[in-house]
Amino acid sequence: MMDFDVKDKNLAADGKNRIEWAEADMPVLRSIRKDFSQEKPLKGIKIAACLHVTTETANLMITLKEGGADVSLCASNPLSTQDDVAASLVSDYGIAVFAIKGEDNETYYKHINSVLDSRPNITMDDGADLVSVIHSKRKDLIANIVAGTEETTTGVIRLRSMEENKVLLYPIIAVNEAKTKHFFDNRYGTGQSTLDGIMRSTNILLAGRRFVVVGYGWCGRGVAMRAKGMGADVIILEINPLKALEARMDGFQVMKNTEAALIGDIFLSVTGNKNVIGEPILSRCKDRTIVANSGHFDAEIDLAYLKKNSKSVRKVKPMVEEYVMNDGRRIYVLAEGRLVNLGAAEGHPASVMDMSFANQALSAQYIIKLKNEGSSLEKKVYTVPEDIDKNIAKLKLASMGIEIDKLTKEQEEYLSSWQSGT
Ligand code: ADE
Secondary structure, X not given: OOOOEOOOHHHHHHHHHHHHHHHOOOHHHHHHHHHHHHHOOOOOOEEXXXXXXXXXXXXXXXXXXHOOOEEEEEOOOOOOOOHHHHHHHHHHHOOEEEOOOOOOHHHHHHHHHHHHOOOOOEEEEOOOHHHHHHHHHOHHHHHHOOEEEEOOHHHHHHHHHHHHOOOOOOOEEEHHHOHHHHHHHHHHHHHHHHHHHHHHHHOOOOOOOEEEEEOOOHHHHHHHHHHHHOOOEEEEEOOOHHHHHHHHHOOOEEOOHHHHHHHOOEEEEOOOOOOOEOHHHHOOOOOXXXXXXOOOOOOXXXXXXXXXXXEEEEEEEOOEEEEEEOOOOEEEEEHHHOEHHHHOOXXXXXXXXXXXXXXXXXXXXXXXXXXXXXXXXXXXXXXXOHHHXXXXXXXXXXXXXXXXXXXXXXXXXXXXXXXXXX
16 A cells, blocks of 8 residues: 555546646657656666656656656645645556645655655755755665755755765755756746746736846746736846846846835745845835745745734735734735745746756666666766756757757868967
8 A cells, every 4th residue: 555645635637637738748758758668767766756746746757657766756845735736646646645735844844754764766856855854864764865856946055065065975966957947947937937926816917016026046037037028117136246237237127125125016036045025125115015935945035024023914815915014014925935936826837847857857867877887976966967958958949840950060160170260
């Protein structure tokens, strides 16, 4: 009997339909699945995954299983689980899932431990929670682990700091650093799904609003670009001078948080840092300001400040909480300050997760291929091999019916020579 913990297995039929809907928009992953089903590159390998339990993740899990792996899955965020998808993975695909939307912190970690009880050979993280629990509480598992993968910027930052401090005990492939991941998922995925989360939860018109994006990394760029496309007047807050300059030349207003606080209608954080929507903004912002976060952890909005300085809190609609501040201003927090794109919408669309999860599947295959060849990675954070990254771009282009030109022989020679000048 397979162990699992999902909200309600009766939701499976809806979940299966939605998993298949996503699959239709994941041609690269589908072609990998086809190869995996013939070659079984992950035969006998145990994979523990801690990812957002969505229709797209379901397709990755099915692909890994098709490749011969024994897979178990828990959520990488307490609010992002799609309960019907979790049910279908258990009932229709025989995959052990431990995830319930809205689970409390204790259950969240219980589920992480359930997945780790499988004694994995590969860990697949989105935010480095598996790595963190293994390194702090379950070091006994390390002997079995060949390597891990990491999906997101925040996780890679945590892991690089572990590597620098020489405490990382097994190798990790940073999927986030593949170009076919962050150029697309972080920018177009976060751009679209964040607006989707804000619009589904509030139904506000973005045209004519002042939309403040905190952080101008790949995700911030995507959100700013899409908010502008919807007619918002976009303001960027950024602490890095280069990125701030880039934002300005991309056509956005750039200013200090205290200045933006007075005029912004919506504040959205995507920094990976703590309390970036904090006292400087929350003490000055207008009545009926909306605040939301699309960064990995729920640390970006200073909820403690809001709680301390408000006289009441109430839920006004699903995923919208109203804080009435002591001075009477109302501030609306979306999705409890957790990832608004996954808490209040369905996360990035399948077409973009296609490339992210192709990187995950091929990185798992690469880890096992190296092991089978007798070579091993060091206890470091690695990027996805460039040939894998390029191949995913080629497959994606082909699936879109796009052909591109090749260098002529003459051009190749010109590029590799240093003699010819003017
Ligand atoms: N991260 C962002 N969007 C996602 C999705 N749809 N599935 C899994 N992880 C995600």
